[in-house]
Amino acid sequence: PGTLYVVATPIGNLGDITQRALDVLAGVDRVCAEDTRTSKRLLTHFGLQKRLVALHDHNERDKLDQLTEWLQSGESLALISDAGTPLISDPGYHLVQHLRELSIPVVPIPGACAIIAALSVAGLPTDRFVFEGFLPAKSAARKQAFQKATQQTCTQVYYESSHRIVASLRDLSEVIEADRRVVLSRELTKMFEQSFSGTASEVLKWLESEPNHQKGEFVVMVQGAFPTEASQGMALEPLLKLLMAELS
Numbered sequence: 001p002g003t004l005y006v007v008a009t010p011i012g013n014l015g016d017i018t019q020r021a022l023d024v025l026a027g028v029d030r031v032c033a034e035d036t037r038t039s040k041r042l043l044t045h046f047g048l049q050k051r052l053v054a055l056h057d058h059n060e061r062d063k064l065d066q067l068t069e070w071l072q073s074g075e076s077l078a079l080i081s082d083a084g085t086p087l088i089s090d091p092g093y094h095l096v097q098h099l100r101e102l103s104i105p106v107v108p109i110p111g112a113c114a115i116i117a118a119l120s121v122a123g124l125p126t127d128r129f130v131f132e133g134f135l136p137a138k139s140a141a142r143k144q145a146f147q148k149a150t151q152q153t154c155t156q157v158y159y160e161s162s163h164r165i166v167a168s169l170r171d172l173s174e175v176i177e178a179d180r181r182v183v184l185s186r187e188l189t190k191m192f193e194q195s196f197s198g199t200a201s202e203v204l205k206w207l208e209s210e211p212n213h214q215k216g217e218f219v220v221m222v223q224g225a226f227p228t229e230a231s232q233g234m235a236l237e238p239l240l241k242l243l244m245a246e247l248s
């Protein structure tokens with residue numbers, strides 16, 4: 001069979017496309033794209049004219065048979081999304097899972113991803129982090145999601161849209177400790193790229209201070225929970241026993 005290449009595209013700055021992505025896109029028989037108009041513009045920019053197949057959340061399952069047939073007949077395909085790495089809060093999961101079951105080769109062509117770009121400049125620990133995806137749209141559900149996620153001791157990462165960024169930060173500031181560090185990255189790799197770091201209420205104030213700060217695409221990162229008394233206690237107990245034994 002042919003191969004499905006899962007190709008990362010830029011998250012803003014077109015200079016972030018990789019040479020390998022261009023070579024693979026030039027070589028495949030068809031390109032599966034989330035939004036064919038957006039992808040056509042991207043491909044045209046790089047002088048590529050390809051057969052495009054729409055593959056989005058609403059038709060992904062219906063397209064499986066057709067895509068599998070093409071691959072089994074020896075065609076090679078590329079999967080791209082509107083921006084960044086496919087499958088990361090973007091379509092493609094059902095296709096990749098299906099092809100893996102059939103042992104059809106699936107090969108990554110890595111590149112830009114907003115989570116990784118944001119973490120690399122946040123100044124928060126990155127040895128362990130959890131990606132929580134998009135936050136719920138309604139405030140009550142969002143607060144609940146924050147309450148649960150922010151208990152984790154590793155750095156937490158969320159995607160958020162401009163419509164809800166202020167409301168989300170307000171909810172976050174009500175849920176976490178006042179001294180937890182929050183970093184907001186907006187418009188990464190684009191003209192008005194900014195990353196702002198502070199407490200949740202400082203970040204909220206920064207957003208509210210200037211309407212332009214609320215525009216664009218956002219990654220929200222939250223410092224991991226401080227170790228709780230319970231977990232400290234667990235570590236301290238054996239130590240205390242040792243000390244007591246020394247003293248007696």
Ligand code: SAM
Nearest residue numbers: 011084085088089113114159160187188217218
């Ligand atoms: N697959 C993409 C990736 O690899 O990052 C993510 C796609 S998801 C549908 C879109 C969300 O990613 C946006 O709402 C925003 O939270 C985040 N995002 C994408 N591009 C971004 C950028 N240039 N700056 C900040 N966040 C971005």
